[in-house]
Amino acid sequence: MVNDRGSDFLQLRPGDAPAKGLTGWLTEGLRTAIAAGRLAPGTRLPATRLLATELGVSRGVVVQAYQRLVDEGLADARTGSGTVIERHAAAVPRPAADRRRTLRELRLPLSTPDGVDLNLAPGVPDLAAFPRAAWLRAERAVLSRVSSADLGYGDPGGAPRLRVELVGWLRRTRAISAEADDILVCGGVAQGQALLAQVLRARGEAAVAVEDPGSRGARDQIEHWGVRTEPVPVDDDGLLVGPLRATGLDTVLLTPAHQFPTGAVLAPERRRELLSWVNEGPRLIVEDDYDAEHRYDRAPVAALQGSAPERVAHLGSVSKSLAPGMRLGWLIAPRGLQADLLAAKHASDLGSSALPQLVLAELLATGDYERHLRSVRVRQRARRDALIAGLRTHLPRARVRGVAAGLHLLIELPGGDDVELAERVRAAGVLVHPLSWHRRLPGPPGLVLGYAAHPPDRLSEAAARIGHALSRR
Known part of the structure; x- marks a missing residue:
């Protein structure tokens, strides 16, 4: 009492x-x-x-x-x-009106609209979990031994020590087949996609195939560089290879380990079909491995790159495991593309920031990065479970998909305009993505919900608000 x-x-x-x-x-x-x-x-x-x-x-x-x-x-x-x-x-100054308008048009996941106190947009990681103590410890260790030359312009492909540690980590955890020199360190997956788009465009490729539904951000990134995207449908087993063939295109971008936004895993038979397709000619698979670290209820899925290293460009980053503000990612491309990609990276920014690369290398070498991931998985499992339980209570008619891994889930609804439904949820103070933002082909309505940024009690509250908003006529 x-x-x-x-x-x-x-x-x-x-x-x-x-x-x-x-x-x-x-x-x-x-x-x-x-x-x-x-x-x-x-x-x-x-x-x-x-x-x-x-x-x-x-x-x-x-x-x-x-x-x-x-x-x-x-x-x-x-x-x-x-x-x-x-x-x-x-306490943060608000941007000017024209800048706010641009941010809204870009639909940036970290720009929360007025009146919203629960941002469940996909792509927002658990920023509060950033391992500050481990990062400071690693940074002190790096600064105690770093040479002046290490802080110079250096290799535009990335700090050698980071590439060595990364390739070892990726071999162990993602079954990658590569050497340290095959890794190009870049400013997140977004820059890797931009570099690939520029190189493919320069080589005469006017279009690439993309998953539908699939990441709108990835689609916008590629199209910004003058490469058209052609939608290819996905089902519960991942990308459909038959429709891919029908496009007549030679490059496809996909998320095989955890399809965005459906959460599907590319099924073994579908993987074999896709690898058969890519080996039939001078073709390329661009593999976005955006959140493979977050896995709860299923066995690990090896990266496609290990099965066809000369046909797959593999992209990854620490945006979902540490923080997107780090702007640290990697691109492992077939060797026939590497010289052009390195030249494009050098022309873009002369190379990524040296000190964060060396600190990440230290975290990988000491095992602190892996310990951090284990801790984050426990937190995210609890958050996922809270959101699912809340949705089952307050939105029992919805079909929930993609729950076994990742940092978001998809709810498919019986009917209605999902943009209008998302607006109703937003009016209740919760930001979600309508599924139609991420698709161009016809399909059922749905909402995409990220759960990484909020603790379980807030996610339970979000589910209650969503259920109440969608139950109103």
């Missing part, structure tokens, strides 16, 4: 909490104070034991509430300094 004395801190009164809801009550009170500016960035929260005593609750309630703020990126638990409020959205 709690007392009702309360605390001078934010005038919190446990008597206002619902039965068996103390942690949620305290967390929401802290969130509200942060949003209102009553807890400014840099404010140190009371010690957990002290606040628990003042409120007359168990210390575990306060510890869990603080941890939820940390998980959401609203606070930071600092050794020796307690829990400190982080910089939050209200």
